[in-house]
Amino acid sequence: MGSWRVSVILALSTCLFYGFIPLAGAAEETDVKPRVPSNKMELAKGMANPGSLDKGFIAAGKEIFSGKGRCVMCHGETGKGDSPMAAAFNPKPRDFTNLQWQKVRTDGEIFWAISEGTEYGMIPFGGSLSEKERWQLVNYIREIGRLSNPTLAKEQNN
Amino acid sequence: MRIRKAISAALAMTALMFLAVPGNIMAAGEEKAVLTTAPQVPPAIKRTTPAKVLVELETTEVKGKLADGVEYEFWTFNGTVPGPFIRVRAGDTVEFNLKNSAASKNIHSIDLHSVTGPGGGAKATQTIPGGKTGFLWKALNPGIYIYHCATSHIPTHIANGMYGLILVEPEKGLPKVDKEYYVVQGDFYTVGGTGDKGMQAFSLDKAKAEQPTYVKFNALSTPGNLKANVGEKVRLYVGNGGPNLTSAFHVIGEIFDVVYQQGAVGSEPAKNVQTTLIPPGGAAIVEFKVDVPGAYILVDHAIFRAIDKGAVGILEVTGNENPQVFKPLKEGGKDAGH
Numbered sequence: 001m002g003s004w005r006v007s008v009i010l011a012l013s014t015c016l017f018y019g020f021i022p023l024a025g026a027a028e029e030t031d032v033k034p035r036v037p038s039n040k041m042e043l044a045k046g047m048a049n050p051g052s053l054d055k056g057f058i059a060a061g062k063e064i065f066s067g068k069g070r071c072v073m074c075h076g077e078t079g080k081g082d083s084p085m086a087a088a089f090n091p092k093p094r095d096f097t098n099l100q101w102q103k104v105r106t107d108g109e110i111f112w113a114i115s116e117g118t119e120y121g122m123i124p125f126g127g128s129l130s131e132k133e134r135w136q137l138v139n140y141i142r143e144i145g146r147l148s149n150p151t152l153a154k155e156q157n158n
Numbered sequence: 159m160r161i162r163k164a165i166s167a168a169l170a171m172t173a174l175m176f177l178a179v180p181g182n183i184m185a186a187g188e189e190k191a192v193l194t195t196a197p198q199v200p201p202a203i204k205r206t207t208p209a210k211v212l213v214e215l216e217t218t219e220v221k222g223k224l225a226d227g228v229e230y231e232f233w234t235f236n237g238t239v240p241g242p243f244i245r246v247r248a249g250d251t252v253e254f255n256l257k258n259s260a261a262s263k264n265i266h267s268i269d270l271h272s273v274t275g276p277g278g279g280a281k282a283t284q285t286i287p288g289g290k291t292g293f294l295w296k297a298l299n300p301g302i303y304i305y306h307c308a309t310s311h312i313p314t315h316i317a318n319g320m321y322g323l324i325l326v327e328p329e330k331g332l333p334k335v336d337k338e339y340y341v342v343q344g345d346f347y348t349v350g351g352t353g354d355k356g357m358q359a360f361s362l363d364k365a366k367a368e369q370p371t372y373v374k375f376n377a378l379s380t381p382g383n384l385k386a387n388v389g390e391k392v393r394l395y396v397g398n399g400g401p402n403l404t405s406a407f408h409v410i411g412e413i414f415d416v417v418y419q420q421g422a423v424g425s426e427p428a429k430n431v432q433t434t435l436i437p438p439g440g441a442a443i444v445e446f447k448v449d450v451p452g453a454y455i456l457v458d459h460a461i462f463r464a465i466d467k468g469a470v471g472i473l474e475v476t477g478n479e480n481p482q483v484f485k486p487l488k489e490g491g492k493d494a495g496h
Contacts, residue, residue: 068286070265074310088311088362117281121310123265128286 030091032101035118036109047108051135061140064133069125071137079144089121102145102152110138188212191252193242196379199338199395200245203327208249215241216257217266217285217307217320222378224346225468227355232378233264233307233318239378240342240399241305241322248300248329253292254279260288266315267291269308271439272324274298280308300328302421302441304397313401317347317365319377321399323441328423335445336390341471342397343405343436343458344377345370352467368402373458373469384456386448388477393445394456400438406459407442408433409473411452418443433459448475450484 036044051057065071065079076083079096086093094101114134117124125134146153188210192200215235222239224230235241246252258266265286269278273295276282282293306312307320323342347365348358352372364371386392398405414431421441428434436442448454456471457464464470479485 068288070263070286073264084362085311085314088314117284123267123284123310124281125284125286127282127291128265128284128289 031095031098032104033091034105034109035094035120035122036112037119040112040116041109044108044112045106047106047111049107049111049135049138051132051139053139057136058139058143060133061136061138061143064129064137065140069129069133069137074121079141079148091120093121096141096144097148099145099149099152102142102149107138107142110141111135114138191244191246193236193244194340195236195238195242196240196376197339197341197384198380199243199325199340202331202334203245203247205247206329208247208251210251210253211246212253212255213244213246214255214257215268216259217262218259219262219264220378221357224348224358224372224374224377225353228348228353228372229357230346230348231318231357231360233266233315233320234378235268235305235307235320235322237378238380239319239321239344240340240376240397241320243322243340243395244305244324245327246297246324247327248297250297250326251294252297253294254283255290255292256283256285257290258285258287262287264315265309266307266320267309268305270295270303270305270324272297272299272301272303272305272326277308278305284309297326300326300423302326302395302397302418302423302443304399304439304441306399306439313365314360314362316399316401317345318360319344319346319399321397323395323397325395326423332393332423332443335393337384337386338393338395339384339473340395341375341384341456342399343373343375343403343407343469344399345401345403345463346372346374346377348372365401370403370463370467373403373463373467375456375469375471383453383472383474385474385476388448388451388475388480391445391447392473393443395441395443396436397441398436398438402438403458403460403463404438405436405469406433407436407444408457408459409444409446410455410457411450412446412448412454412473414444414446416443416445448473450480451475451477 074085074093075081081093081095113122115126191211191213194200218237219233220237222232232239256268267280267283269280273279279293283291285291303324305322305324307315309315347361348371349361350358396407417428417431417434419428434442454473458469
């Protein structure tokens with residue numbers, strides 16, 4: 001009887017360890033997984049951000065995010081990727097407040113995704129927003145990350 | 159005197175050239191497509207040579223009536239569901255421009271199934287509110303094609319009404335008929351149940367489950383019945399915007415003499431068809447001669463959709479009775495049969 005109980009506990013522990021924990025990990029991985037195709041990654045990562053961190057430049061990005069770019073329709077007012085429309089997507093639109101995502105994905109990748117769209121539902125804006133406007137969006141998206149994660153702001157200031 | 163005559167003749171010729179070609183002439187060999195709201199269809203193309211055709215649509219989000227006492231915010235091309243009927247000729251080069259109303263909340267675009275090229279134009283036409291985009295394409299294949307919005311989340315845009323038909327006429331045109339009409343089926347998903355009054359919001363859950371609250375023909379278009387006279391040949395261009403349901407299209411009391419199944423103009427058409435399947439994102443052309451006066455009901459013969467969810471339309475045929483084809487028998491008449 002005792003050994004049976006031990007076996008069940010061991011089996012459950014194994015499930016928890018190898019089953020449930022990796023599943024949680026998979027969700028996190030999806031949150032930060034690149035959405036730029038692998039054959040475009042080098043190009044995207046190689047893009048230098050010519051934008052400015054001036055308040056005006058970032059404010060212009062915020063204006064596009066809520067205004068004519070209609071980014072809010074999927075990414076939500078706060079950039080968490082939690083708008084009503086977001087429920088339709090799998091994977092979900094990016095959560096720009098995600099610290100890990102902010103750390104892993106480069107400015108060039110974000111710019112590429114805004115310009116060309118992705119196979120996950122991101123609309124290409126290369127034809128409708130100017131290059132400057134797309135970089136303003138990139139820098140506003142970075143600002144969302146800093147405002148939601150004070151540690152990130154500190155790290156970037158050091 | 160001769161010079162005056164020559165000038166007058168030249169002016170008259172120029173005027174004739176302008177009048178001869180349908181649509182507004184933009185430049186030599188260039189014309190603006192005639193667009194019509196369902197159920198109307200633009201006139202057949204009389205040209206015998208290719209032209210450059212200009213087409214411009216505007217995407218708008220408008221409130222309208224989905225059923226009696228039921229309001230809905232439709233997403234549209236040109237304010238109607240379906241959007242305008244576009245008619246071009248095989249071999250034409252089409253300059254397509256898409257405007258998105260500044261009042262739109264969403265980005266919109268278009269994928270025309272008649273286009274050979276990336277996304278059917280979708281990538282080139284992702285249009286922000288207040289913006290305008292465009293692309294050029296050549297009509298290579300004749301047929302009747304669906305167009306629809308292709309902006310994320312695409313199924314939501316289609317479910318809200320963003321679709322219509324484009325006809326690419328074969329070079330020699332289609333056989334002459336007396337009446338042509340434009341009908342598109344669509345399934346709609348509201349948070350409230352079928353018949354719940356007031357403004358209804360889109361239900362993503364019901365759309366994903368493919369459980370429509372309404373199924374409609376020409377959901378937001380010119381009201382009124384289709385009309386024909388006894389003895390006329392009628393052609394219906396029937397599309398299915400979906401997003402989910404395949405239509406079992408049938409006209410009660412008629413048999414389709416000819417069906418271009420799946421809109422496959424150029425293929426041998428089917429003959430003597432009772433009900434034809436039209437998949438979402440597809441279309442068909444059906445033709446039949448009307449022999450007997452009366453009201454002929456267009457239905458999706460998956461019949462709950464017609465009787466309970468609204469998929470009905472009426473073709474009103476007027477003219478003399480035709481007892482050799484159909485004659486009602488008086489109650490208990492000796493020729494009643496049983």
